[in-house]
């Protein structure tokens with residue numbers, strides 16, 4: 001049984017009250033949350049320090065303008081922590097970054113929630129998704145898969161936060177509009193929530209509704225992977241999937257795991273000299289230029305897929321409509337499984353390529 | 367691809383050999399005048415852990431028909447643990463190629479100590495034979511890569 005605090009207000013109002021308490025009592029130096037920019041769907045992440053600006057906050061809005069894990073990693077160490085509300089996949093990204101010494105856990109009071117998924121980034125010509133919102137929240141209460149959310153979210157299994165100090169229960173809560181359940185998972189959370197008014201209860205976050213949603217999503221994922229695996233076999237498969245890639249590298253820019261400022265694939269390490277090009281062309285009779293499109297994708301798959309937390313932003317930003325994240329999630333599952341690794345599960349769990357076991361892979365090395 | 371062509375096919379193999387073990391084994395094999403297929407192009411590296419996966423990919427994309435990575439036996443790395451890291455990275459590389467069905471059998475990892483000149487000759491010859499049976503790397507006919 002987990003310890004939780006029940007507050008008789010909608011989840012959103014309750015958490016904003018909580019923010020207010022944190023700011024008023026000077027327990028945090030700021031609140032990191034989603035906020036509404038204007039009357040359209042425009043939303044950004046924002047650090048709020050003035051409690052009078054808290055009414056702009058929309059912490060659970062189903063949208064991901066950036067992977068917050070990537071943003072948090074840029075906070076240098078601070079005296080007083082910032083309270084953040086981020087999605088489970090963003091939190092896992094942040095944990096992966098902390099492992100890579102790209103962030104500090106002490107900086108934050110980590111708040112997350114059972115996540116029902118987010119809507120895609122609106123591109124030119126797309127209809128705003130606001131019309132889906134009422135039915136979205138109804139689906140959250142029922143624990144279904146909402147219409148219009150991203151493919152990545154429809155197949156995401158890790159929608160319950162790992163490592164959150166506080167977890168807000170949204171999925172399956174049919175009184176979402178009038179009460180809020182805050183699970184206080186750590187001592188830090190209890191400390192920060194001192195004097196916050198609510199009823200203390202013992203309950204499990206996991207419920208039959210959550211479990212049935214998990215089963216539904218697993219099923220969707222299996223279908224998606226089966227469909228994909230029919231496409232990616234061999235060299236032709238790579239061309240099938242990445243043939244229309246324009247090489248913008250947007251997918252790796254938005255990837256929270258790809259934190260390297262001097263990315264190997266952006267370097268001139270793999271430039272072709274005239275003599276190499278001539279040799280290749282004389283052999284093949286024709287050569288795609290620039291030649292390294294698939295090299296880039298395969299290279300990334302090999303060196304970071306085990307840490308892919310499946311936030312889906314790569315697919316989101318791809319101008320060529322390539323299902324980048326589907327492939328990365330699939331391959332990532334395969335590579336992580338080799339080391340019994342789950343990215344973002346535990347900050348103490350070593351990144352697979354930084355450790356080894358003497359007795360493993362004895363079958364390799366002929 | 368006709369039968370004749372396969373039979374005449376001389377594989378291009380790139381061997382990344384660790385300086386301290388396998389490279390010395392290659393030397394020994396040569397000095398002992400062992401029969402080694404001329405298909406292998408040796409690149410000396412200071413340790414098997416020097417070989418990052420992008421290096422293997424570029425070699426593969428550059429048209430090599432087979433790639434041999436060889437270093438000291440586990441436990442015997444000149445730098446203590448380098449080959450254990452190398453083995454993990456190799457396992458990862460292989461898993462991705464396997465999942466995508468991108469000819470993982472064109473890669474081989476072997477442990478060959480400085481004293482194992484004979485074993486070096488056997489490994490190279492057997493690997494060459496395996497690659498010969500597989501045929502040329504299809505990348506060489508593919509204008510996309």
Ligand code: SF4
Pocket residue numbers: 064087088089090115116117118152153154156157158159310311312
């Ligand atoms: S990928 Fe999962 S955790 Fe991330 S936004 Fe979608 S449902 Fe939520």
Ligand code: SF4
Pocket residue numbers: 244245246247248249250251252314317318319320321322324
């Ligand atoms: S975002 Fe799309 S087009 Fe750009 S490099 Fe990635 S896969 Fe290619």
Ligand code: FES
Pocket residue numbers: 384385386387412413414415437438443444445446448449
């Ligand atoms: S020195 Fe030979 S494998 Fe490390």
